[in-house]
Amino acid sequence: MPCTGRVDIIHILRAFEKGADGVSVVGCLEGECRFNSGNLRARERVRQAQKILEAVGTGGKRVRMFNLSSSEGPRFAGYMTEMTEQIREMGPNPMKLAGKAERREAAL
Amino acid sequence: MIVAEKKPMEEIISSLKNYQKILVAGCNECVTVCEAGGKKEVEILASALRIAYQNQGIKPRIDEVTLERQCDHQYLEEIRNMVDQYEVILSLACGAGVQFMAEKYHTTPVMPGVNTKFIGVTEERGVWSERCQACGHCILAETGGICPIARCSKRMLNGPCGGSSQGKCEINKELPCGWQLIIDRLKSLNQLDRYETIIPIKDWSTERSGGPRKVIREDVKL
DSSP: OOOGGGOOHHHHHHHHHTTOSOEEEEEOOTTOOTTSSHHHHHHHHHHHHHHHHHHTTSOGGGEEEEEOOTTOHHHHHHHHHHHHHHHHHHOSOHHHHHHHHHHHHHHO | OEEEEEOOHHHHHHHTTTOSEEEEEEESSHHHHTTSSSHHHHHHHHHHHHHHHHHTTOOOEEEEEEESOSSSHHHHGGGHHHHTTOSEEEEOSOHHHHHHHHHHOTTSOEEEOEEEEEEEEEEETTEEEEEEOOOSSOOGGGTTTOOHHHHSTTOOSSOOOTTOBTTEETTEEEEEOHHHHHHHHHHHTTOGGGGGSOOOOOOGGGSGGGOSOOOOOTTTOO
16 A cells, blocks of 8 residues: 555455454654645544454554554564564454354354 | 534444444535535545444445435435445434435435534534524514524513623523624614514414425426
């Protein structure tokens, strides 16, 4: 995507519908959006997606927004490590666990 | 336009708990403009519901459709051949649309996905406010184009009341006094003398208190 301003709630939800365990939205630093407010819009949409994911039982913390500039490779790696650890702690997408349980029941 | 607000996700999930074949139906008119029940909201809600069901190990059938309007027979007819495939329709239209859908498809339950709030305007993106209470007898010509029924908390016809302070209403310091707005407007129109004219007692029988209303136009009937 050319800008996180293009990220919509539906893109985030579809990732979870397809089984993603977590979603990181990585945008430019706040105040430095080339399109003025793209990353601020993304921030609000991520918040909305968090609320929805909390309400449906997936967990709002599975989606997070990070802001950094394109030259901050180590910082990006740090954020992704942090996110991965957080998702590991939370476990897989509950949908996958529920699907597995269903398949086990069907096999019995 | 009619302004509506999305119902909380928890309430929607709870209202659908006995159903697994769901048609989420949006409306392309007012609820699209106020971002509560258009195509985009249908997509998001349907996706969220699929996730909610699958988190419980249930594989539901949740389909999406957005009609041009849900308050017109001709557009509601577009889904006639599909309706039987679903146990419930979740309508994101305003209260009128939900009811018209229910009247048309009597054997299929129709659930509302939004709370219908008022007739209003888009002040800015994400901010909508009330402008009309559909009282059935418009007096805007007498009040400088600002409605005392919709904008004054007491619906006063000859205001302001003693609760108006520094241009704000006593019920909320953020709320402009409807009558202050009218006076300011008459001033800008250089018609402040009209403020002296007493508005007579209103005939409220044209308002909702006169019972459910109907408009019949013989000249446009087919």
